[in-house]
Amino acid sequence: MNTENNHNENKNKNDIMQSVLEKIKAGDIRMRSKSFFVGKMVVIIIVALMILLTSAFFVSFISFSLRASGRLILLGFGWQGLKAFILTFPWGLFLIDLVLLVILERLLRSFKFGYRSPLIYLLGGVFVVVILAGLAIDEETSLHAAVWHAERSGGAPGFFLGSLYDNVRQPPHDEGLFRGTVVFMGIATPGGPAFLILKSDDQDSDIDDAATTSLVWKVILPPNLNSANSVDVGIGDQIFVAGDVLPDGVHAYGIEKVPNVNTF
Amino acid sequence: MLETEENSAEPETVALSDEEVALLVQHGDKDKFAVLMERYEKKLLRYGRKFLSDKENVTDAVQEVFIKTYQGIKSFDPDQRFSPWIYRIAHNMFVNAIKKNSRNPVSFIDFDTLVAHPTYDDTAPADREQKEMRVLIDRGLAGLPPNYREIIVLYYLEELSYKEIADILRVPIGTVGIRLKRAKEFLKKQLPERAKDFE
Missing domain, CATH: 2.40.50.140 (Nucleic acid-binding proteins)
Structure with a gap:
């Protein structure tokens, strides 16, 4: 029985090796070039950076809209104010941002520092970076004010971006x-x-x-x-x-x- | 001429490490790929048989692993170890095979990787534990969930370290320890039921 198992195993091995080597010799399978993998990594990095920037932009927009519409001041008005703040918070945009962060986390797992970290640390770290970047964009730049003015005068870039600023200053x-x-x-x-x-x-x-x-x-x-x-x-x-x-x-x-x- | 088992084991090739052989393949010596296949075929077949439930797919899956390895050989960094790299390719292939064939696919969310776990000492299992585990493995592996089955195979049968397993599975090292601990407990709990089957 052992002899038969060994024979079957050797047969399998030879079949696999022969099959793969024949394919290599025939040119049916080829080594991908190093630049293919370098290019793939570059694309991952670019996509990750774009997601990071988009996510930070959304965070900065949420911060801007809360200030511009006055909803931020609700936090200083006790429980009633807090309740109104929660009800008027742009949860839809927040959810989109969370989805972006999850996608970003999956991309970061392509790297050693990504998969070696527990998920909560990685997501938490990304979340903190995005929040800080978003707040910095809102507080240190006049990006949103500029886009808002452009949207008012009909010059906002892109339909989606313009519609984002519709009624942004309108208190609920x-x-x-x-x-x-x-x-x-x-x-x-x-x-x-x-x-x-x-x-x-x-x-x-x-x-x-x-x-x-x-x-x-x-x-x-x-x-x-x-x-x-x-x-x-x-x-x-x-x-x-x-x-x-x-x-x-x-x-x-x-x-x-x-x-x-x-x-x- | 195709390299075969008999003439791939030239003395100078035998002396080369996996990483050196891979480097030669990267530089165009396609025949040397047979050396890597020769060295890893038995291991991957064993890994596949223990990990996959459908044994008929193992040969196809291992063949695909070698094809993917050859196609991606230029992405291998010769300064790293070759073994975890090829096992990573095998892991992905086997997981895809399980997902295709199983009614209960591998979970998308890996709860073991959510939080940090204490890093268990990665001491080589003592001989006695190794022998005991091999008995349990032979009798009880089929009933384990795939992620427990795999970690038992990689640690006890393939004798890889925690770090290597972490790189193959792309999880934190602490997760390897906790998952192994749970897998052993699961296996031991199963043993009374499995023992009845053999009576």
């Missing part, structure tokens, strides 16, 4: 976030609380629509604020207001002046 009114100019300040009376009248204007909206650009809101201040002065705003100031929309107006739980960086 449905979630109770508004931006406008204070046009009137009312003090508290025995009959009612202090309030502001807020008016949106052309600078506030991306939509060239009179119905939207001429919106006016009555902002009712919280009971602990007996005048608009106590929130350190004055007539003519541009402010963000976070509040619950009720029939008698917006009941504010957070007010913040619009930072200069938002005016571009």
Whole structure:
């Protein structure tokens, strides 16, 4: 039995060797050139870098849109603000970014440093690099402001890129976030609380629509604020207001002046 | 003239390492490829038989491994070891064969590679453990999941180190240790059931 097994094994070996050597001699299989493999590695590196840059761009855009629309300030308004922030966060874009990071991680596994690292460290490292790069792009450059201006004047590169910037500065009114100019300040009376009248204007909206650009809101201040002065705003100031929309107006739980960086 | 088993083992070739032979092939000495096949055919057939469940595909799979090895020989870095490199090609080929033929393909997500595991000492298994494991392997390997089966084969039958196995499977070295530990436990647990089959 052992002799028969050995014979079969040797036969298999000879068949395999002969078959492969015949194919080599006939030219049916050829060595790929070194430049093929070098080229393949170069392509992987280029694709990885492109994914990294695209991912960082998306992160920077998310950061920019949160600032420009005022959603970032919601984080300073307690649990209500946090809830509104979570509801208005651009999760779709975030998910696309995560998919890009997963693809990038698979590409990095082509390299020794990639597969020798546990997945969580590799993904975590890539995530941190992308976040830092994205924030740096947003905070240190005026890339998004420039693209936004170009999109407004019809010169944004590419359909997708232009559509990304549609309404980027528009606060989500449905979630109770508004931006406008204070046009009137009312003090508290025995009959009612202090309030502001807020008016949106052309600078506030991306939509060239009179119905939207001429919106006016009555902002009712919280009971602990007996005048608009106590929130350190004055007539003519541009402010963000976070509040619950009720029939008698917006009941504010957070007010913040619009930072200069938002005016571009 | 095709190189055959009888005349490929010239004295000067026998003295050459796998890496030196591969370098010669890279520089155009196609006949020397027979030397590499001669050295690795038996090992890869054994690896394939233990790893794949369908034994009839092993010969085809090993032949494909050599074809891929020849085609990709110029991507091999002669400063590295040849053995993990060819085993890596074999691993990919066998995994693809399992995926094609199996109803339960190899999992896309490898949970063993998610976090860092303590690096176990990669000491060569003692003779006694080696003998015990070979008995268990012969009796119980078929019932193991593919990723456990493979690591047992590579460590105990092919006698590769943790580092070499990590390079073949493209996983962290700690993962090799933890997977081997789990594979041995799985195999030992299976043994009572397998022992009944032989009664």
